[in-house]
Amino acid sequence: MTRAHAVAALAVAITFALLFSLGRPVVLRAQGVDVFLNVTGGGTKKLNIAVPEFTVVAGADTAGAGKQLAAVTGDDLTFSQLFAVVAGTGSIPANNPAALKQSWTDFAAAGAHAGLHGLLSFRGDRTEAEMRLYDLTTPEQRLIASKKFEMPAAQARRLAHKIADEIVLQFTGEPGVADTKVAYVSGKVGAKEILMSDYDGQSPTPVTRNGSINLMPMWSPDARSLAYTSFAQGYPDLYRAFPFERRAPQTLAAFIGINSSPGWSPDGKSLAMTLSKDGNPEIYVLTVATGTLKRLTRHAGIDTEPTWSPSGREIAFISDRGGPPHVFVMDAEGANVRPLTSGGRHTQPRWSPKGDVVVYTMRQGTHDIWAVNADGSNPRRLTQGPTDNQGSTWAPNGRHLMFQSNRSGTWQIYSMLADGSAQTPVTRGTLESTSPSWSPRLP
Amino acid sequence: MVTRSKQLIVVSLVIGLAAFAGCAKRPATTAASAPAPTGAATTTGGTGAAVTPPPAATPPPAPPTAAPAARPSPKEFTAIPELKPIYFDFDKYDIRPADAKVLDANATWLKSNAQQLVLIEGHCDERGTNEYNLALGERRAKSTMNYLVSQGVQASRITIISYGEERPVCTQHNEECWSKNRRAQFLVKPR
Numbered sequence: 293m294t295r296a297h298a299v300a301a302l303a304v305a306i307t308f309a310l311l312f313s314l315g316r317p318v319v320l321r322a323q324g325v326d327v328f329l330n331v332t333g334g335g336t337k338k339l340n341i342a343v344p345e346f347t348v349v350a351g352a353d354t355a356g357a358g359k360q361l362a363a364v365t366g367d368d369l370t371f372s373q374l375f376a377v378v379a380g381t382g383s384i385p386a387n388n389p390a391a392l393k394q395s396w397t398d399f400a401a402a403g404a405h406a407g408l409h410g411l412l413s414f415r416g417d418r419t420e421a422e423m424r425l426y427d428l429t430t431p432e433q434r435l436i437a438s439k440k441f442e443m444p445a446a447q448a449r450r451l452a453h454k455i456a457d458e459i460v461l462q463f464t465g466e467p468g469v470a471d472t473k474v475a476y477v478s479g480k481v482g483a484k485e486i487l488m489s490d491y492d493g494q495s496p497t498p499v500t501r502n503g504s505i506n507l508m509p510m511w512s513p514d515a516r517s518l519a520y521t522s523f524a525q526g527y528p529d530l531y532r533a534f535p536f537e538r539r540a541p542q543t544l545a546a547f548i549g550i551n552s553s554p555g556w557s558p559d560g561k562s563l564a565m566t567l568s569k570d571g572n573p574e575i576y577v578l579t580v581a582t583g584t585l586k587r588l589t590r591h592a593g594i595d596t597e598p599t600w601s602p603s604g605r606e607i608a609f610i611s612d613r614g615g616p617p618h619v620f621v622m623d624a625e626g627a628n629v630r631p632l633t634s635g636g637r638h639t640q641p642r643w644s645p646k647g648d649v650v651v652y653t654m655r656q657g658t659h660d661i662w663a664v665n666a667d668g669s670n671p672r673r674l675t676q677g678p679t680d681n682q683g684s685t686w687a688p689n690g691r692h693l694m695f696q697s698n699r700s701g702t703w704q705i706y707s708m709l710a711d712g713s714a715q716t717p718v719t720r721g722t723l724e725s726t727s728p729s730w731s732p733r734l735p
Numbered sequence: 736m737v738t739r740s741k742q743l744i745v746v747s748l749v750i751g752l753a754a755f756a757g758c759a760k761r762p763a764t765t766a767a768s769a770p771a772p773t774g775a776a777t778t779t780g781g782t783g784a785a786v787t788p789p790p791a792a793t794p795p796p797a798p799p800t801a802a803p804a805a806r807p808s809p810k811e812f813t814a815i816p817e818l819k820p821i822y823f824d825f826d827k828y829d830i831r832p833a834d835a836k837v838l839d840a841n842a843t844w845l846k847s848n849a850q851q852l853v854l855i856e857g858h859c860d861e862r863g864t865n866e867y868n869l870a871l872g873e874r875r876a877k878s879t880m881n882y883l884v885s886q887g888v889q890a891s892r893i894t895i896i897s898y899g900e901e902r903p904v905c906t907q908h909n910e911e912c913w914s915k916n917r918r919a920q921f922l923v924k925p926r
Contacts, residue, residue: 526810
């Protein structure tokens with residue numbers, strides 16, 4: 293293949309990904325190397341990207357950030373399952389086009405299709421990172437895109453996440469999910485607090501510190517707050533924490549009985565929840581600004597775990613009205629209840645951000661994560677024992693899930709692609725980590 | 736196959752070049768910066784890592800706090816040997832015949848100790864999932880309460896609470912242990 297073809301081929305790969313970001317694998321040939329971007333599943337070929345140490349262009353890198361941020365960006369790109377990080381050894385000197393060109397030439401010879409050059413500027417308590425992304429499949433080493441990000445120095449790690457998300461955007465048309473958080477429950481029997489960390493499990497910080505039992509965190513759609521259930525006042529009540537602000541938790545519901553299982557409406561204005569104040573667990577919707585409460589379900593059985601469709605028009609939930617618990621769907625006003633799943637015991641439904649799929653937990657001796665199309669067709673198993681896998685939460689792009697598994701002997705959080713492949717630990721440690729909630733992209 | 740690949744490439748080239756015309760040659764240069772943290776909390780955890788604050792939100796309206804009706808604190812209640820726990824089958828909240836006899840005895844004690852308020856705790860084993868178990872524990876406490884009321888105990892003396900799977904009495908992972916955790920238990924306090 294000629295070089296001219298190769299130039300076009302990378303452009304085509306990018307364009308195809310932009311045009312068909314929901315499914316089609318793209319197979320092309322560039323310099324005898326397959327350029328293959330498949331944005332939905334795992335197990336396919338990836339785009340090779342070189343990520344050398346970031347170059348310091350202003351200020352002093354006293355903490356080794358050049359090396360660290362390149363590593364984090366590389367890990368983020370690897371996590372996306374779209375890229376393989378290759379060949380990017382060493383650092384590239386500042387303001388030296390010849391050295392840059394030589395590095396790219398070397399990395400391309402070692403198999404890299406693209407190269408990331410990061411440039412760091414330290415300015416007091418702010419750190420700036422510039423991303424320059426190069427196409428290495430052509431001798432021109434074309435600059436595909438560049439972008440600058442700035443953060444307080446203490447949050448420099450987010451610069452790497454933002455660069456990785458931008459690179460994923462450049463190649464797929466949708467940003468990556470590295471600049472996100474995961475909230476989860478950590479602790480032991482009788483003492484459970486909510487923590488949050490970067491999506492990769494790093495930098496854990498407390499969200500609650502009340503010494504009680506805190507359960508089921510759920511990020512609001514603006515990624516500024518978390519709804520959760522806490523026994524802090526003795527009973528299971530619903531609260532909202534503001535983990536980025538100096539602000540006390542807000543009580544959302546503290547009725548007699550259980551107040552639990554928060555599910556945010558896509559616009560963040562309403563919160564579906566389970567209350568048993570009127571006799572048994574039923575689903576209600578709270579309009580957060582006004583405190584208005586509307587009851588949606590009326591059944592003698594258990595109705596709980598509401599999850600909104602991204603359109604806001606429907607709510608999936610579980611009910612044992614037909615025997616063992618199954619997933620049902622109703623209109624957001626509570627009418628037109630119909631079953632989505634049948635057979636088995638199904639809990640923990642979570643509607644995908646794209647609206648096409650609902651994942652849930654199936655119990656068959658142990659628990660595994662399943663998915664079903666939103667029209668009820670094609671129920672399929674995503675995890676395969678032998679221990680329990682449950683409690684899944686979607687990444688904001690609908691490509692990844694996190695869930696909890698006791699495969700290591702204690703409950704920990706893992707991630708996987710939405711087809712069940714590429715399962716990877718997120719949390720490690722001696723304390724249990726359960727009930728993950730993956731945040732939307734941070735503002 | 737070869738022909739198919741070639742066709743794909745040709746078609747792709749047309750699409751690719753058309754879509755990229757005018758934008759593929761120049762690098763897109765944009766700048767974005769995260770706003771400075773504005774009065775944000777810098778809570779630090781055991782790791783010493785800083786929280787990453789997004790810009791402060793506009794304060795939401797007054798909290799829709801649901802004023803709790805009178806709920807005695809569960810801490811005020813204590814267990815007594817006279818009131819025996821009852822147990823449930825997996826994923827069930829109906830009262831088994833043998834447990835009904837236990838409840839009959841509990842009802843008799845409560846009727847003859849009318850100054851005592853009672854807290855019924857509903858519990859589940861660790862299997863199943865948190866949210867569902869919280870609801871299931873509630874149903875167990877509720878069916879237990881309903882049975883006591885049917886035996887003449889005043890409903891106004893009874894408070895119920897579900898702990899779901901969060902307060903097991905036994906922490907091994909086997910049926911012997913699970914069967915002890917699927918329970919309703921009773922605590923009392925004087926009026």
